[in-house]
Amino acid sequence: xxxxxxxxxxxxxxxxxxxxxxxxxxxxxxxxxxxxxxxxxxxxxxxxxxxxxxxxxxxxxxxxxxxxxxxxxxxxxxxxxxxxxxxxxxxxxxxxxxxxxxxxxxxxxxxxxxxxxxxxxxxxxxxxxxxxxxxxxxxxxxxxxxxxxxxxxxxxxxxxxxxxxxxxxxxxxxxxxxxxxxxxxxxxxxxxxxxxxxxxxxxxxxxxxxxxxxxxxxxxxxxxxxxxxxxxxxxxxxxxxxxxxxxxxxxxxxxxxxxxxxxxxxxxxxxxxxxxxxxxxxxxxxxxxxxxxxxxxxxxxxxxxxxxxxxxxxxxxxxxxxxxxxxxxxxxxxxxxxxxxxxxxxxxxxxxxxxxxxxxxxxxxxxxxxxxxxxxxxxxxxxxxxxxxxxxxxxxxxxxxxxxxxxxxxxxxxxxxxxxxxxxxx
Numbered sequence: 228x229x230x231x232x233x234x235x236x237x238x239x240x241x242x243x244x245x246x247x248x249x250x251x252x253x254x255x256x257x258x259x260x261x262x263x264x265x266x267x268x269x270x271x272x273x274x275x276x277x278x279x280x281x282x283x284x285x286x287x288x289x290x291x292x293x294x295x296x297x298x299x300x301x302x303x304x305x306x307x308x309x310x311x312x313x314x315x316x317x318x319x320x321x322x323x324x325x326x327x328x329x330x331x332x333x334x335x336x337x338x339x340x341x342x343x344x345x346x347x348x349x350x351x352x353x354x355x356x357x358x359x360x361x362x363x364x365x366x367x368x369x370x371x372x373x374x375x376x377x378x379x380x381x382x383x384x385x386x387x388x389x390x391x392x393x394x395x396x397x398x399x400x401x402x403x404x405x406x407x408x409x410x411x412x413x414x415x416x417x418x419x420x421x422x423x424x425x426x427x428x429x430x431x432x433x434x435x436x437x438x439x440x441x442x443x444x445x446x447x448x449x450x451x452x453x454x455x456x457x458x459x460x461x462x463x464x465x466x467x468x469x470x471x472x473x474x475x476x477x478x479x480x481x482x483x484x485x486x487x488x489x490x491x492x493x494x495x496x497x498x499x500x501x502x503x504x505x506x507x508x509x510x511x512x513x514x515x516x517x518x519x520x521x522x523x524x525x526x527x528x529x530x531x532x533x534x535x536x537x538x539x540x541x542x543x544x545x546x547x548x549x550x551x552x553x554x555x556x557x558x559x560x561x562x563x564x565x566x567x568x569x570x571x572x573x574x575x576x577x578x579x580x581x582x583x584x585x586x587x588x589x590x591x592x593x594x595x596x597x598x599x600x601x602x603x604x605x606x607x608x609x610x611x612x613x614x615x616x617x618x619x620x621x622x623x624x625x626x627x628x629x630x631x632x633x634x635x636x637x638x639x640x641x642x643x644x645x646x647x648x649x650x651x652x653x
Contacts, residue, residue, distance in 0.1 A: 233619070233640050234467075234511035236543035236601060242506060242638065243620040248627065249636045250502070254645045255493040259470035263302070266474040267309040270461060274477025275485045280313045280459050284388050290314060290323045291386035293409040295393055296356075297335045297343055298513055298520055300469045304345045306392050306461060311352065323352040324382050328413025331359055331420050333551050355382065357414050365416045371454045372447030375423060378416030379455060391452075391460045391479065395486040397494050397646045399526040400429055400582065402439035405462040406483030407452035415451075423447055424582035426572050436530065436646045437495055439487065452479055462486045464493070467641050497650040498637065501533040503630035506623055508541045508642035515542035515642075517549045518603065518611075522587045524642035529590045531637055531647045537595045537626040539619060540642075544600040548607075557584050558611040564591035597622055 231251055233240040244251075260266040271280045284290070292310060295301040307325060314323065325344065327335055334356030341349050348354065357380050358364055365378040366385070383389060393405035401408060412420040428434055428443045439445045460479040463471045464486060472493070475486040509515035509524035521542035528538045548555040561567035568588035571581055590596060597614040605615045616622040627634045639645060 231638050231640055233506070233541050233638075234508045234515070234642060234644075235541045235599075236512050236515065236545065239511065240541055240599070240619065242623065244623070244636065244638060248634065249638060250498060251638045251640065252496045252498065252645055252647045254467050254641055257466045257472040257493050259466060259468070260472060260474070263471040264305050264309060266471055267306055267461070267463065268312075270474035270476035271309060271313050274459075274482065275475055276481040277459075277478040280310070280390070280476070281317065283458055284314060284317050286317055288318060288322070288387035289385070290318050290388040290390065291383045292323065292325045292390045292392060293328045293383065293414055294325055294344075295409070295413075296327050296329045296332050297339050298332060298516065299394070299404075300465065300513060301392070301394050302463065302465070302469070302471055303343050303392070304348075305471065306463065307344055307348050310390060310392070310461065311348070318388075320352050324386070325352055325354045326380055326383055326414060327354065327356045328409050329357045329359070330412040330415070331417060331552065333549070334358060359412075359415060359417045359420060362416075368455050372450035373443065375447050375451065376418055377411065377451055377455065378419050379411065380414040383410075383414050384455070388458045389456060391457055393462050395462045395464050395475075395483065395490045396644065397436045397490065399436055399523050399643065400434040400444055400586065401448060402435070402437060402442045402445045403483070403487040403490060405486060406460060406479060407445075407448045407457075409460075410452040410455065410457065411448055419451075421581070426574060426581065426585060429582045429585050430572060436527070436648070437491060449480065464490045466493075467644055494644060495646045495648060498531055498647045499649075499651055501531050501649060502536065502637040503533055503634040504537045504539065504623055504626045504636040505532045505639065506539045506541070506619065506636065507639040510642045510644050512543065512545075515544065517546040518542065518544050518598075518600075519548060519554050519583055521598075522583050522590075524639070525590050525596060526586055527639055527643040527646055528637075529594070531649055532594055534593055535595075536630070537597065538590065539597045539599070539616065539623055539626070541599040541619060544602045547602060554584065555611070558587070564588045564612055568592050595626075
């Protein structure tokens, strides 16, 4: 037996595996850029397409910067100061606002914002949590894409200069993160998010990891950003240590296409066939802080598990389900994943958290899903038709034995940081 380290919370876990029957799928080990801050500065000054940032901004203009919320490992403490440095001498700090693109997530606390951005940023410019449920924060921007009613953050819409910042990795139904997602759903109203994440879009086979063109979710996200305008976009690609490997800046769409192409090479791996057991994670803290986010790790495993196979997901879940929103209540409302999936797909109107719930119900309908958490009880998980294990190694070995002779296992130590895909069905 050999040990594999699984990303889990801040400390990680050890999984004992039999190397003869186990395939480990990890991100390509990419070294951090020699100067991470230098790579960000270069992206601002030598963009993929269009003019450098400083040449797009004029004195007296107002600036809004969109950044990921606390559930994402964006290196904001490097990216935002680099932008402020470029704007220095052109725009006054009082004319700059950093908008935390929460989508439908909760806003971050003052303490969290200081950890995310650093004291210097929080003390020098306004940092504001977007709230898609607060109508006073929103402005109507028309209908775009495939009939999406678009409400966007007022401060974003009314700014003279709009800058998106994010990081690019495969996304389980939007294709790739970053880029236009920092406009919608990041800064969108609840009604807009619900349509973008409705059952028909999420249920489309093209709404999956690594697909952007022809993906009904990403097509509409892209259409909204194009129609409403982004002045400059900045994205980075990270390695498994959350360090910056490369940075990309410039016009939104060509910038994001270049970043996604780069991310695909280091974050997606082919495998030859499906597995009886797949052990996955949600990439450790901060990505595994609740069960809601851990669905991404399950979804990565779902790409390569055999129908009826076992998925074992390690996610710390220090923030619980979480308890805000309708996620937990909806999961507990049905007697089985099959019943919940049928209910969701029959609805004509979307509800909050439907997209995550729909994907989770689909996975649980087809497979046994076992969790290892640090903060959810066995009863909590049983209420949403999930099992809990305290010993991942033992549970994986038991699942392999139950699958019979010739059973195989795949391990995704970094969860959705690396997305496996099947090149040949047996």
